[in-house]
Amino acid sequence: MAFECQRNSYKCEFDSKVLSCKISDNKPGLYRIVFDDTILFPEGGGQPEDLGCLNDSISVLHVEREGDVAVHYTKVPLEEGEHVHMRVNWERRWDHMQQHSGQHLITAVIERKTGYKTISWCLGVGLDNKCFIELDSNKMSLQQLQDAEEECNKLIIQSRAVNVRIIERDSEEFNLVRSRGLPSGSVGPIRVVDMQGVDVNMCCGTHVSNLSHLQCIKLLHMEQKGTSSTLVHFVVGGRVCHQLGRMHANERSLSKLLSCGPEEYGRQIEKISKNQRADAKQNKIYLREIAELTVKNHLSSPCAVESYFVLHRDDADHEFMSVICNMLLPHKILILLTGGGRKGQGIFLLSGKDDKLVSELGPQISAMLEGKGGGRGSRYQGKVQKIELYKVAFEFVKNHLCTQ
Structure with a gap:
C-alpha cells in the first residue's frame, strides 16, 4: 500500500524512497511523484489532502489518490530510487484531524438520538472556515x-479512546460497521475508526487517538437544504478558540463604533437605519429643490447658452437628472448631465428634442466615459466607469453643436 503510514495519524516525519517521478500531464509545471510509502494524506473521504515538505526544502503542493496509490506534486523533480525525508504541515493536519473526528462524533450522536443519518459533509479548509454535515431530514x-x-x-470529557483498525471485507464485523458505501476502485482490507462505545465507521482519513483531543464542539446553526435535508454547521477544537477570539474582537470593535454593549446592538442598529432612511428621504427632497432652482437660475441668466446645457454633481441621481430634463426639454436644447464621484463609477443622461442627435451622440459619450448605455427617443442614459472624464464629454457636446 502506497500510504501505509496513514494508519498512524500522529506520524509527522518519515523517510521514504522515490518510486517514480515524471512531468504531470494535467498539472502544468508540476512533477508527479510516487513514493514507496508516505505520511501525506491524499485528498479523500471529505478530508482535504495534507501539505508538507521533502528534505526540508521542497514543498508538496498537492496529494491525490489513484486507486491505492498516493500521488504527490512538487515543482522540483526527484531521482528515482532517491531517499527523502518527509515532514507534514502539522498545524494543518491537526486541524483536519480535529474537524474530521468531530464530524464522526457529531454524526454518531445525532443518529443515535434522533435517527437522522448524515448523507454528506464538508470540511472547510482553514481556521476561519466552518464545517457542516448534511442530514437526511429537515425535521x-x-x-x-x-x-x-x-x-x-x-463524551469528550470522558476521554473515550479512538482506535484505527483494519478489517477484512468478508469478516462478520464488516457488516456491522457504519458506512455510506465504499468508494469506486476500493480494493483490499477496510480501515475503520472505532470511537470507544460511540461509533465504528469506515474511513480513510486522519483522526485523533482520544476524544479529549477534540477539546470541545460547537454546533453553530442549522440550514434547511431543499425539502428533505438539513445542514448542521459546526467547529471543533482549535477552530472554536480561533472563532471565539475573532468574534470577541469584532464585538469590541462594534461596541466602540455603536457606543453600546452587545445587548444593545439590535436597538442601536435599528435606530441608525431609521435615521438613514429619514436622511435619504430628506436628501431626495433637497436634490429635487436644487434641480428646480438650477433650471430656473439657468433660464433667467442673461448668459445662458441657448443650444445646450451641461451639469455635473457628485450626488446627482436619476431623479435629479429627470427633473432637470423635464423642465428644460420644452426649450429645445441638448442636455448632458453626469453624476458620481470624482473618480470611478457614475451615471449620465443625454436628452433633447432632436431624437436623431441624441441617438447619434449617446453611444459616443458612453464610450468616452467607458460605460454602457441605451435609450430611445429623446433620452439616452447609462452607467460609466470613468466619470472623472465628464469634462471631456461636455467639451464634445459643445464642439459638436458649434460646428453644426
Whole structure:
C-alpha cells in the first residue's frame, strides 16, 4: 500500500524512497511523484489532502489518490530510487484531524438520538472556515441540536479512546460497521475508526487517538437544504478558540463604533437605519429643490447658452437628472448631465428634442466615459466607469453643436 503510514495519524516525519517521478500531464509545471510509502494524506473521504515538505526544502503542493496509490506534486523533480525525508504541515493536519473526528462524533450522536443519518459533509479548509454535515431530514429542532452538542461534549470529557483498525471485507464485523458505501476502485482490507462505545465507521482519513483531543464542539446553526435535508454547521477544537477570539474582537470593535454593549446592538442598529432612511428621504427632497432652482437660475441668466446645457454633481441621481430634463426639454436644447464621484463609477443622461442627435451622440459619450448605455427617443442614459472624464464629454457636446 502506497500510504501505509496513514494508519498512524500522529506520524509527522518519515523517510521514504522515490518510486517514480515524471512531468504531470494535467498539472502544468508540476512533477508527479510516487513514493514507496508516505505520511501525506491524499485528498479523500471529505478530508482535504495534507501539505508538507521533502528534505526540508521542497514543498508538496498537492496529494491525490489513484486507486491505492498516493500521488504527490512538487515543482522540483526527484531521482528515482532517491531517499527523502518527509515532514507534514502539522498545524494543518491537526486541524483536519480535529474537524474530521468531530464530524464522526457529531454524526454518531445525532443518529443515535434522533435517527437522522448524515448523507454528506464538508470540511472547510482553514481556521476561519466552518464545517457542516448534511442530514437526511429537515425535521431537526433547535432543542435536538442543543442536546446533541451537550452529549458530544460529555463524551469528550470522558476521554473515550479512538482506535484505527483494519478489517477484512468478508469478516462478520464488516457488516456491522457504519458506512455510506465504499468508494469506486476500493480494493483490499477496510480501515475503520472505532470511537470507544460511540461509533465504528469506515474511513480513510486522519483522526485523533482520544476524544479529549477534540477539546470541545460547537454546533453553530442549522440550514434547511431543499425539502428533505438539513445542514448542521459546526467547529471543533482549535477552530472554536480561533472563532471565539475573532468574534470577541469584532464585538469590541462594534461596541466602540455603536457606543453600546452587545445587548444593545439590535436597538442601536435599528435606530441608525431609521435615521438613514429619514436622511435619504430628506436628501431626495433637497436634490429635487436644487434641480428646480438650477433650471430656473439657468433660464433667467442673461448668459445662458441657448443650444445646450451641461451639469455635473457628485450626488446627482436619476431623479435629479429627470427633473432637470423635464423642465428644460420644452426649450429645445441638448442636455448632458453626469453624476458620481470624482473618480470611478457614475451615471449620465443625454436628452433633447432632436431624437436623431441624441441617438447619434449617446453611444459616443458612453464610450468616452467607458460605460454602457441605451435609450430611445429623446433620452439616452447609462452607467460609466470613468466619470472623472465628464469634462471631456461636455467639451464634445459643445464642439459638436458649434460646428453644426
